[in-house]
Amino acid sequence: MTGDMRIFVNGNPGMSEHFISVANKIGCHVCGICECCEEAMDFINDAAPDLVVIDISQNERKNRIRLARHINKEVMVPFIYIIEYLDLQIIEDLIHSHPSAFIMKSFLEEEVKCAVGIAAGKK
Numbered sequence: 001m002t003g004d005m006r007i008f009v010n011g012n013p014g015m016s017e018h019f020i021s022v023a024n025k026i027g028c029h030v031c032g033i034c035e036c037c038e039e040a041m042d043f044i045n046d047a048a049p050d051l052v053v054i055d056i057s058q059n060e061r062k063n064r065i066r067l068a069r070h071i072n073k074e075v076m077v078p079f080i081y082i083i084e085y086l087d088l089q090i091i092e093d094l095i096h097s098h099p100s101a102f103i104m105k106s107f108l109e110e111e112v113k114c115a116v117g118i119a120a121g122k123k
Helices: 013-025 037-047 058-075 088-095 109-121
Strands: 006-010 029-034 051-056 079-083 101-104
Touching (some): 006 013, 006 037, 013 051, 013 109, 037 058, 051 058, 051 109, 058 079, 079 088, 079 109
Parallel strands (some): 006 051, 051 079, 079 101
């Protein structure tokens, strides 16, 4: 179910590199990477990925939630949040944007495969 899926990643370079490595192992293709939410919106609108991965960091959380709302309203593709730690307030802030799944940082291949599979089923 995850093979040949085109994924766009919005996040910091370190996390993005790790995610690309894992995505390649499970047969997915990362079609773009971007740190800036405005650039991400443009890319997502133009490239029409099958899935978007959004890295939630404390200083970018509001912008990344805005990106998620844009995805829901304009392009309607599933997205996954990557979070640094499990915090009930963060989850409550994010859940209203209707992500397909959450992945904790320092993620393993099986966690990504599961989250991508869930997202693929929501497409």
